[in-house]
Amino acid sequence: MSADHTPEHVPDGADEPRRARGFGRRQLLRTGAAALGGTGVGWVAASAATGATGPAASTTATGATTTDGSAAGSRPEVGMRTVAFHGAHQAGVATPPQAYLTLLGLDLHDVVDREALGRMMRLLSDDASRLSRGVAALADNEPELAERPASLSVTFGFGPRVVREHFSGTSMTLEELPAFSTDRLEDAWGQTDVAVQICCDDPLTLAHCRRMLLKDSRAFADVRWMQEGYRRAVGTEAEGTTVRNVMGQVDGTVNPAETDDDFSRLIWSEESGFEGGSVMIVRRIRARMESWDKVDRAGRENTVGRRLDTGAPLTGTKEHDTADFSATDELGFKVIDPASHIARATARTPEEKFLRRPYNYTVPDVSRPSGEDAGLVFIAYAADPVKQFVPVQQRLAELDRLNEWITTIGSAVYAVPPGAADGEAVAQHLLAT
Amino acid sequence: MTPAHHLSHPARAGLARTGAAGLLVSLLVSLLVSLLAALLLTVGAAPASAHASLIGTDPEDGASLDALPTSVTFEFSEEMSDPAYVVVTAPDGSEVADGDPVVSDNLVTQALLDGPAGAYTMAYRVVSADGHPVSGQISFTVAAGETASPSASASASTSASASASASPSAPATSAEATTDGATESTPSTEDDGSWLSRNALTVGVPVVLVLLAGGLLLLSRRSSS
Amino acid sequence: MPSTTARLRALAPLTALALTAGVGLTACGSDDAATDAAGDTSTSSTTSSSTEASSVTVTDPWVKAVDAGDMTAMFGTLTNDGDADAVLVSATTEAASMVQLHETVETDDGSMQMQEKDGGFDLAAGDGHELAPGGDHVMLMGVSDDLLPGDTVTVTLTFEDDSTLDVDAVVKEYTGADEEYSDGMDEDSDMSGTDMSEGSDS
Structure with missing residues (x-):
């Protein structure tokens, strides 16, 4: 459980979620999993359910889905999990990553001003709010597809142009990421005005949500790109297991946990108007799988600095052992190659930490010998990417053995407003006219 | 079932054409090829060709x-x-x-x-x-x-x-x-001789075998035609 | 709102109401009903509590986005929580010059056609009545200004006892419901879109 849900996700002034949360905590104690702590509604219950399965073990969506009249006991637990859309923070940031991702990059039409953007956000927030609860969106032509929220979360971010031209009442400034020497950026994956991160444990629910959001945004914006990604399907591994990337490596071990003292400082913005918001960094990283195939295990482990099997640093035995970058072998050489990925990526100051929330991608590409284009939709969150992310990426661009096999082809950054209160839309206060 | 039968015909026909003398030669050839393969495998395991x-x-x-x-x-x-x-x-x-x-x-x-x-x-x-x-x-x-x-x-x-x-x-x-010169792979440290002289055995034997096999193949072709 | 428990769900034959109803719902679903994102539900009675209007709620009201001059419709779910039957007899809005209550009927040739509903919509005590594309709806004709997605349109519903209910409906783009319009109605291209054509643009 690297990044759990905060209780703040529970909307203020809503009695029902409180009941659900209290219930979840009781479950938690019963199953002796109290150490998990600090989790939000759906996830608490979900954790509990793994130990105590039963009709009451699963926190479900609202009773809104009238077609679901089946006995409670037959309700699939994963499908009925919910992540609160409303709250102090937007969902999908500290939320433990769901299995599937679609990241939408939208460009606003030229005529869209702040008033129109406000209307768009009302519609999209309403859709997200309903679908996150397992409730059909307004004017939903496929309401049945909304009935299994499966931990759906929708996260909205806004590019530098929107922050500059449309937002008011905030000290948030946002610059595009600098060019890094190893980047080979393709326009098709570039900076857009708006990003919508949709994550879900079920691909059909996700697709339905995506479609609703696209239908309700098309009066305002065009889709520039759509980045789909995946992690492990739910139930494949114990929850909280660090994901592996398509190159086979355990990826994201050093992520700050929501329980860490500095998590809030590192991830949540304190800029006025953005308190509880964050900044989303998006990098599309292509892996050259054909040549990676030629690298043997010793080469792969040396390249990254971690063991492939356990994910332990080459100086340790367990995944979360702290890497010892000064340890030397009998010839006097560093055990962890100073040019390895972890040696270069590791934080050198307390500032250089951020929350990684990456997804693998694989898309057909018959022009390649492998028949596919694969890599990582690298998504990260930081309160200030200039201080926290850029120095690390600069260092990796200068030197990282992994660069031989990876290339960043897309790069963008988005200001992520705080979560919306009940009945409100994301960014509503920033777009007030 | 039927396709399998069809497939087996050409093979049998080939054997029949080769004749007894040809069969002996092909056996010899395959024996040599096996020996050659085994030898090449041994050479392949040597440090020089690993990484x-x-x-x-x-x-x-x-x-x-x-x-x-x-x-x-x-x-x-x-x-x-x-x-x-x-x-x-x-x-x-x-x-x-x-x-x-x-x-x-x-x-x-x-x-x-x-x-x-x-x-x-x-x-x-x-x-x-x-x-x-x-x-x-x-x-x-x-x-x-x-x-x-x-x-x-x-x-x-x-x-x-x-x-x-x-x-x-x-x-x-x-x-x-x-x-204790090597930790992960044995460095093949250079001595005075040239690469060929040091590798005369590993290179020379296969070359001779290949030549021999080739000759025998030629012989077998002639005898069967 | 994130969720309710499984037990709550089992409790609720009223789940349809709990969905998003704006006001006055008691029992289990009331918290869920409180509010959604902006523009969702807003109903207010303009008369005293014994009227038809006071016992009727409208959940999820929305209006299809159209340009000025075109016609559109309001949809949503009417629910009569009162002890007495109610009848919705007419509606008005500043957004359109004429408002009618419509039903959709199948014609002899199998196509669906809209026509004015004689006598309005009956809302029996305790019952719900859905207004949906392809079914009954509140028709707005002669729209005065462009109805832009995300806007809110206030429609005033009048009941048999002359009590009225203001409904704030959110404007949404919608390209479903390819019903024919009966004679005399202007048929614009927006209204004739089919589900298939919608699929191609998202």
Whole structure:
């Protein structure tokens, strides 16, 4: 459980979620999993359910889905999990990553001003709010597809142009990421005005949500790109297991946990108007799988600095052992190659930490010998990417053995407003006219 | 079932055409081919063909030099990626590498500081283009009293300490260095002979076998036609 | 709002109401009903509590986005929580010059056609009545200004006892419901879109 849900996700002034949360905590104690702590509604219950399965073990969506009249006991637990859309923070940031991702990059039409953007956000927030609860969106032509929220979360971010031209009442400034020497950026994956991160444990629910959001945004914006990604399907591994990337490596071990003292400082913005918001960094990283195939295990482990099997640093035995970058072998050489990925990526100051929330991608590409284009939709969150992310990426661009096999082809950054209160839309206060 | 029967026909027809004499020849050929394959497999397991390996150094392993060179070079069987790491240790245990090694294709060159006479080790850790790490070390000795002479005072002070500890034990150190020369892969340290002369057996035998097999194949063709 | 428990769900034959109803819902679903994102539900009675309007709620009201001059419709779910039957007899809005209550009927040739509903919509006590594309709806004709997605349109519903209910409906783009319009109605291209054509643009 690297990044759990905060209780703040529970909307203020809503009695029902409180009941659900209290219930979840009781479950938690019963199953002796109290150490998990600090989790939000759906996830608490979900954790509990793994130990105590039963009709009451699963926190479900609202009773809104009238077609679901089946006995409670037959309700699939994963499908009925919910992540609160409303709250102090937007969902999908500290939320433990769901299995599937679609990241939408939208460009606003030229005529869209702040008033129109406000209307768009009302519609999209309403859709997200309903679908996150397992409730059909307004004017939903496929309401049945909304009935299994499966931990759906929708996260909205806004590019530098929107922050500059449309937002008011905030000290948030946002610059595009600098060019890094190893980047080979393709326009098709570039900076857009708006990003919508949709994550879900079920691909059909996700697709339905995506479609609703696209239908309700098309009066305002065009889709520039759509980045789909995946992690492990739910139930494949114990929850909280660090994901592996398509190159086979355990990826994201050093992520700050929501329980860490500095998590809030590192991830949540304190800029006025953005308190509880964050900044989303998006990098599309292509892996050259054909040549990676030629690298043997010793080469792969040396390249990254971690063991492939356990994910332990080459100086340790367990995944979360702290890497010892000064340890030397009998010839006097560093055990962890100073040019390895972890040696270069590791934080050198307390500032250089951020929350990684990456997804693998694989898309057909018959022009390649492998028949596919694969890599990582690298998504990260930081309160200030200039201080926290850029120095690390600069260092990796200068030197990282992994660069031989990876290339960043897309790069963008988005200001992520705080979560919306009940009945409100994301960014509503920033777009007030 | 039927397709399988159909498929077997051409094979039988081929055998019939070859005849008894031809059969004997083909058996011999296949025997030889098997032998050849086995031999090639054995050769393939040798360190030289596994990954990038050290194919030469300057100075050579075990060399006795009149003076410490200003740089040392490692030559590998394939291109190396940057950065590479080199540690050159003087007889007194001090590190005499000057700055970072320079990687140029399959050569890794390390500039040296001054050092005393005695037994030196030079260790390397490199990463080949396919990401594989290779490391090991070789040794050489620098004769006493004739160290490079950039500064008289420096060489005087260093040679004094060197003659006391390193000089007498130089041969022993050298031997030890060669035995534990490699950690991850055995460096095939260069001796005086050319590559062909050293590999006469591994190269020559297969070549002869291939020729032999080819000849027999030709013979079998003629006898069957 | 994130969720309710499984037990709550089992409790609720009223789940349809709990969905998003704006006001006055008691029992289990009331918290869920409180509010959604902006523009969702807003109903207010303009008369005293004994009227038809006071016992009727409209959940999820929305209006299809159209340009000025075109016609559109309001949809949503009417629910009569009162003890007495109610009848919705007419509606008005500043956004359109004429408002009618419509039903959709199948014609002899099998196509669906809209026509004015004689006598309005009956809302029996305790019952719900859905207004949906392809079914009954509140028709707005002669729209005065462009109805832009995300806007809110206030429609005033009048019941048989002359009590009225203001409904704030959110404007949404919608390209479903390819019903024919009966004679005399202007048929614009927006209204004739089919589900299939919608699929191609998202």
